[in-house]
Amino acid sequence: MNENAVFRDDDGRALADYPRPSVAVDTALMTVIPAGEGSSAHLGILLVRRPPQSVGALAGWALPGTFLHEGETLAEAVRRSLEVKAGVTGREPQQLRVFDDPARDDRGWVLSVAHLDVLAFDDLERLRESPNTRIAALPSRLRLPYDHLAIIDLATERLRLEYRTHPDPRGLLHESFTISDLRAVHEAVAGRELQKDTFRRLMIDELESLPAAAEGRRGRPAQLFGRSERQAE
Amino acid sequence: MNENAVFRDDDGRALADYPRPSVAVDTALMTVIPAGEGSSAHLGILLVRRPPQSVGALAGWALPGTFLHEGETLAEAVRRSLEVKAGVTGREPQQLRVFDDPARDDRGWVLSVAHLDVLAFDDLERLRESPNTRIAALPSRLRLPYDHLAIIDLATERLRLEYRTHPDPRGLLHESFTISDLRAVHEAVAGRELQKDTFRRLMIDELESLPAAAEGRRGRPAQLFGRSERQAE
DNA sequence: CAAATAGTGTCTGTAAGACACTATCCC
DNA sequence: GGGATAGTGTCTTACAGACACTATTTG
Numbered sequence: 036m037n038e039n040a041v042f043r044d045d046d047g048r049a050l051a052d053y054p055r056p057s058v059a060v061d062t063a064l065m066t067v068i069p070a071g072e073g074s075s076a077h078l079g080i081l082l083v084r085r086p087p088q089s090v091g092a093l094a095g096w097a098l099p100g101t102f103l104h105e106g107e108t109l110a111e112a113v114r115r116s117l118e119v120k121a122g123v124t125g126r127e128p129q130q131l132r133v134f135d136d137p138a139r140d141d142r143g144w145v146l147s148v149a150h151l152d153v154l155a156f157d158d159l160e161r162l163r164e165s166p167n168t169r170i171a172a173l174p175s176r177l178r179l180p181y182d183h184l185a186i187i188d189l190a191t192e193r194l195r196l197e198y199r200t201h202p203d204p205r206g207l208l209h210e211s212f213t214i215s216d217l218r219a220v221h222e223a224v225a226g227r228e229l230q231k232d233t234f235r236r237l238m239i240d241e242l243e244s245l246p247a248a249a250e251g252r253r254g255r256p257a258q259l260f261g262r263s264e265r266q267a268e
Numbered sequence: 269m270n271e272n273a274v275f276r277d278d279d280g281r282a283l284a285d286y287p288r289p290s291v292a293v294d295t296a297l298m299t300v301i302p303a304g305e306g307s308s309a310h311l312g313i314l315l316v317r318r319p320p321q322s323v324g325a326l327a328g329w330a331l332p333g334t335f336l337h338e339g340e341t342l343a344e345a346v347r348r349s350l351e352v353k354a355g356v357t358g359r360e361p362q363q364l365r366v367f368d369d370p371a372r373d374d375r376g377w378v379l380s381v382a383h384l385d386v387l388a389f390d391d392l393e394r395l396r397e398s399p400n401t402r403i404a405a406l407p408s409r410l411r412l413p414y415d416h417l418a419i420i421d422l423a424t425e426r427l428r429l430e431y432r433t434h435p436d437p438r439g440l441l442h443e444s445f446t447i448s449d450l451r452a453v454h455e456a457v458a459g460r461e462l463q464k465d466t467f468r469r470l471m472i473d474e475l476e477s478l479p480a481a482a483e484g485r486r487g488r489p490a491q492l493f494g495r496s497e498r499q500a501e
Numbered sequence: 502c503a504a505a506t507a508g509t510g511t512c513t514g515t516a517a518g519a520c521a522c523t524a525t526c527c528c
Numbered sequence: 529g530g531g532a533t534a535g536t537g538t539c540t541t542a543c544a545g546a547c548a549c550t551a552t553t554t555g
Contacts, residue, residue, distance in 0.1 A: 214534085231533095231535090232536080236536095255533050
């Protein structure tokens with residue numbers, strides 16, 4: 036501890052003199068919803084039902100969030116909020132930006148640090164029965180409170196950047212997959228169709244081929260790939 | 269105000285129940301120091317002298333920063349700290365990230381939101397006489413407190429990204445300049461030499477040529493350019 | 502003239518995009 | 529064989545990087 040600077044800031048005022056804001060975290064937990072009948076794979080976002088006492092004029096769904104506790108890092112607060120509110124274990128929450136409009140929350144002075152986290156759809160399957168969570172397809176027409184729509188936009192943009200140059204940096208696929216599987220994920224993230232030949236040549240160097248082919252599908256069986264070490268870069 | 273949710277969070281606890289962190293801003297105000305005798309143009313960072321009561325084991329220089337005041341946005345706090353600590357008017361503070369290690373500041377629980385801002389060297393000239401500020405060349409061997417070295421690295425990286433694809437997004441040059449001037453700035457930001465022919469062809473489409481040539485220099489006079497509208501993109 | 506800097510012509514290698522073809526499975 | 533999907537050959541275009549040349553000034 037610094038003996039000279041007993042809780043004083045650079046301006047010489049004691050820290051306790053300043054009013055302090057509440058600091059919250061809000062998380063866009065994104066996933067790729069697999070293709071169903073008539074729909075191709077698409078982005079999804081985890082929403083949680085807001086408890087009755089905090090429901091205002093807006094709809095009852097929101098991004099999971101919580102207030103930062105003392106002695107806790109932001110990432111820890113994000114993981115805690117995902118666990119408590121949705122029973123989901125997050126992975127690598129990544130900061131997007133701080134929302135700092137002093138009037139953004141009518142409950143008081145609340146800063147919110149927006150985060151992005153990503154989980155494979157399988158890991159979210161268990162939420163299917165819970166009435167307090169949902170996975171909404173994007174773009175969503177739901178009305179969300181605070182800056183949550185802006186957070187989702189930022190998160191989508193960040194995710195697109197990450198997937199633009201790497202096969203599966205966030206682990207949306209599991210141990211083995213075909214290049215078609217991977218392309219479906221990329222098309223969902225990018226929000227547009229990708230050419231199969233160009234895509235293959237772009238990704239093939241960063242994948243590790245497995246000694247097996249996909250089974251039980253139509254057409255010529257495809258080579259299976261795994262995540263190579265290079266993906267971490 | 270929301271009548272139903274009288275200062276309660278989503279978990280039903282009153283906001284006042286939670287201890288709140290102090291929130292600070294720290295700013296990497298960067299510039300490009302023009303070429304002198306024997307040295308080419310290079311990046312510089314504004315440092316301010318820390319007042320005696322806050323000086324700990326580390327050296328007496330730090331990035332300018334302050335605590336966030338009530339009712340203030342982060343950008344406003346950044347501008348205020350630049351004005352108060354260095355007499356400088358900042359431009360467009362941009363968030364880099366939140367430093368959130370609970371133990372990062374031994375004065376207490378302090379989150380710091382790191383920012384990047386940029387000023388042309390001319391606008392910093394007036395600081396020359398002040399003993400409480402300095403513009404340090406980068407990379408600096410100074411020992412700085414807290415996470416300030418990490419902030420500078422982040423800021424440098426961000427600046428490189430911005431200048432990689434645009435002529436002068438942050439206004440490091442004034443109304444008119446030659447492509448050589450512009451290249452000197454880019455070499456300072458990138459930290460390496462750039463080829464003059466490739467650089468010219470990369471930038472020329474985003475510049476607006478002025479009906480004049482540079483005077484008072486050696487060699488063939490160069491065309492002058494201004495910032496075109498496209499630079500805002 | 503020489504020195505110095507501005508600006509251009511042009512070749513090379515790489516890579517994305519696009520089209521068309523071949524390959525191999527299931528029914 | 530027909531349908532479906534996997535995978536490749538190859539052409540075009542674009543563009544960064546590099547080298548060498550020409551252009552225009554000052555001293």
